[in-house]
Amino acid sequence: SKDQNIALMRQFVLEQVLSRGQVADWVYHDETSPGGADSFHLGERQDGIGARNPHVHLMTTLRPLTENGFGPKKVAVIGQDGQVLRNEAGKIVYRLWSGEKAEFLEQRNGWLDLQNQHLALAGFEIRVDGRSYAERGIDLVATTHIGVATKAIDRKGEKAGWSPKLERIELFEERRAENRKRILRRPEIVLDVVSSEKSVFTERDVAKVLHRYIDDAGAFRNLMARILESPKLLRIERESVDFATGERMPARYTTRALIRLEAGMARRAIWLSERSSHGVREKVLERVFAGHERLSAEQRTAIEHVAQPGAIAAVVGRAGAGKTTMMKAVREAWELAGYRVVGGALAGKAAEGLEKEAGIRSRTLASWELRWNEGRDRLDASTVFVLDEAGMVASKQMALFVEAAVKAGAKLVLVGDPEQLQPIEAGAAFRAIIERIGYAELETIYRQREDWMRAASLDLARGRIAEAVSAYRQQGRVLGSVLKAEAVAGLIADWDRDYDPAKSSLILAHLRRDVRMLNMMAREKLVERGLVGEGHAFRTEDGVRHFDAGDQIVFLKNDGALGVKNGMIGKVIEVAPNRIVAAIGEGDHRRQVTVDQQLYRNLDHGYATTIHKAQGATVDRVKVLASLSLDRHLTYV
Numbered sequence: 097s098k099d100q101n102i103a104l105m106r107q108f109v110l111e112q113v114l115s116r117g118q119v120a121d122w123v124y125h126d127e128t129s130p131g132g133a134d135s136f137h138l139g140e141r142q143d144g145i146g147a148r149n150p151h152v153h154l155m156t157t158l159r160p161l162t163e164n165g166f167g168p169k170k171v172a173v174i175g176q177d178g179q180v181l182r183n184e185a186g187k188i189v190y191r192l193w194s195g196e197k198a199e200f201l202e203q204r205n206g207w208l209d210l211q212n213q214h215l216a217l218a219g220f221e222i223r224v225d226g227r228s229y230a231e232r233g234i235d236l237v238a239t240t241h242i243g244v245a246t247k248a249i250d251r252k253g254e255k256a257g258w259s260p261k262l263e264r265i266e267l268f269e270e271r272r273a274e275n276r277k278r279i280l281r282r283p284e285i286v287l288d289v290v291s292s293e294k295s296v297f298t299e300r301d302v303a304k305v306l307h308r309y310i311d312d313a314g315a316f317r318n319l320m321a322r323i324l325e326s327p328k329l330l331r332i333e334r335e336s337v338d339f340a341t342g343e344r345m346p347a348r349y350t351t352r353a354l355i356r357l358e359a360g361m362a363r364r365a366i367w368l369s370e371r372s373s374h375g376v377r378e379k380v381l382e383r384v385f386a387g388h389e390r391l392s393a394e395q396r397t398a399i400e401h402v403a404q405p406g407a408i409a410a411v412v413g414r415a416g417a418g419k420t421t422m423m424k425a426v427r428e429a430w431e432l433a434g435y436r437v438v439g440g441a442l443a444g445k446a447a448e449g450l451e452k453e454a455g456i457r458s459r460t461l462a463s464w465e466l467r468w469n470e471g472r473d474r475l476d477a478s479t480v481f482v483l484d485e486a487g488m489v490a491s492k493q494m495a496l497f498v499e500a501a502v503k504a505g506a507k508l509v510l511v512g513d514p515e516q517l518q519p520i521e522a523g524a525a526f527r528a529i530i531e532r533i534g535y536a537e538l539e540t541i542y543r544q545r546e547d548w549m550r551a552a553s554l555d556l557a558r559g560r561i562a563e564a565v566s567a568y569r570q571q572g573r574v575l576g577s578v579l580k581a582e583a584v585a586g587l588i589a590d591w592d593r594d595y596d597p598a599k600s601s602l603i604l605a606h607l608r609r610d611v612r613m614l615n616m617m618a619r620e621k622l623v624e625r626g627l628v629g630e631g632h633a634f635r636t637e638d639g640v641r642h643f644d645a646g647d648q649i650v651f652l653k654n655d656g657a658l659g660v661k662n663g664m665i666g667k668v669i670e671v672a673p674n675r676i677v678a679a680i681g682e683g684d685h686r687r688q689v690t691v692d693q694q695l696y697r698n699l700d701h702g703y704a705t706t707i708h709k710a711q712g713a714t715v716d717r718v719k720v721l722a723s724l725s726l727d728r729h730l731t732y733v
Contacts, residue, residue, distance in 0.1 A: 650702030
């Protein structure tokens with residue numbers, strides 16, 4: 097959606113531009129053409145296909161901004177000794193302040209990582225791959241980008257009755273014709289492209305890729321038939337109907353090449369598990385345990401598991417079960433044993449968290465791949481590589497890191513939760529590996545205070561839905577109604593009875609329209625009780641809302657200037673026309689933010705929110721409006 101695209105761009109600018117000291121000026125465009133969009137073939141149009149063209153224009157500074165204005169474009173290189181670096185002739189070595197090619201590639205990979213992270217969080221099973229066709233082993237040639245100005249010249253020439261000879265257009269058509277020939281010779285090339293983006297796909301996914309290169313309707317139908325009959329294609333799920341919603345579920349496919357890749361990955365993982373390297377002596381572990389007296393018994397067991405001899409190990413840490421605390425302690429053990437410990441994660445935020453909280457020097461997985469391709473920071477036999485949030489890593493990327501550990505003689509440690517977030521691609525590589533090599537499990541859920549709740553959360557994590565629901569029902573925590581309106585009314589009545597301004601609470605629902613209704617009903621109850629007043633009007637992106645001191649609000653978009661993130665809950669402490677002062681954070685991190693209607697409008701009442709928005713939140717009381725669309729993964733979150 098538009099909001100999701102803007103949130104993605106805001107995070108990129110914050111993490112990859114502003115963090116480097118550069119000034120950024122950017123604008124998001126989401127243009128729609130009522131008559132359809134330009135075809136991939138110049139001069140033709142196609143109704144409804146590609147009509148939206150979301151894109152961003154970004155300008156950044158090439159010079160540092162100082163108190164006296166902009167500084168020099170080039171700055172002196174500082175050596176490891178802290179002194180200015182000089183060349184053999186004694187002259188100072190300079191570099192571009194805004195970064196050289198390596199920094200640009202790192203920024204580019206940061207953009208790819210963020211796209212994949214936001215696609216995963218939005219529930220899309222697709223991956224963006226920044227490598228060229230050649231690097232991915234796809235037998236196609238890269239086409240050139242045809243910009244707005246080039247298209248305008250071409251259209252103006254057509255209207256005037258002449259065809260301008262533009263080199264870029266001619267090159268585009270030549271390469272496009274070459275790709276058409278290659279696909280006509282070997283239609284399976286389309287499967288190579290589709291499977292590089294998705295592990296599991298539908299006929300529609302195949303058709304969308306084929307349409308990039310083939311315009312002719314007859315050729316298109318013929319090629320689709322040949323592709324779907326190809327021996328390289330494997331149907332893994334027949335077409336069906338979801339009886340809960342009545343929705344038609346299309347047949348799902350994968351490729352035999354991907355099945356072979358996953359089988360090879362599994363074999364390598366088993367081989368790594370049978371090696372006797374990278375063990376940590378018992379005396380070292382005892383020393384670490386003495387310095388971390390608050391470790392639970394299962395955290396100690398998990399540390400002993402990953403520190404024992406073997407070139408691969410896995411930890412399944414359920415949400416809220418203390419994975420980071422465990423990783424911090426085991427990192428100390430590995431380092432005391434003489435190993436170099438580094439880490440990686442699909443998302444930059446996760447890699448940053450692993451480094452900040454566990455002390456493990458970390459990068460995104462794409463950044464590691466780039467550095468290895470350049471011959472830098474390669475793994476060796478003294479390296480332990482911790483791959484965090486392994487449940488989000490697709491099969492192809494997981495296979496690459498398993499192979500890297502095999503070739504280098506390094507140890508690979510996978511840490512993740514296979515239930516909370518599904519992988520971007522549907523290969524489920526983490527689950528496939530842990531089923532073969534075994535794992536240590538952190539089961540105790542520290543977010544719940546009562547033992548039966550922890551046990552129920554663990555049942556949900558393991559897929560034992562009936563047992564989990566039964567536990568809540570036995571405690572009188574599951575209430576059902578024949579009509580949805582009755583269920584909503586009962587939920588609000590219970591929430592109103594339990595509401596305590598001194599404690600945190602949240603109502604969760606899957607559908608946004610339900611969240612809107614629940615927020616309105618919850619606030620009406622507080623107004624009736626005199627806990628909040630009518631308040632002042634504030635124009636949000638979703639319409640006018642009234643806020644008063646005591647209101648609970650939710651921020652719906654990341655904003656670096658305010659220091660708020662999408663899904664963050666706040667408590668209003670002061671209001672004025674078009675202005676809100678809210679408290680956010682907990683404990684030592686609690687602070688106030690001032691929200692001006694002219695500068696930030698992406699907020700709403702926060703008594704109820706969607707389940708995805710609430711992921712990672714810890715509150716005293718939660719009430720859930722269950723609906724047919726609620727699956728076990730969302731319930732577990």
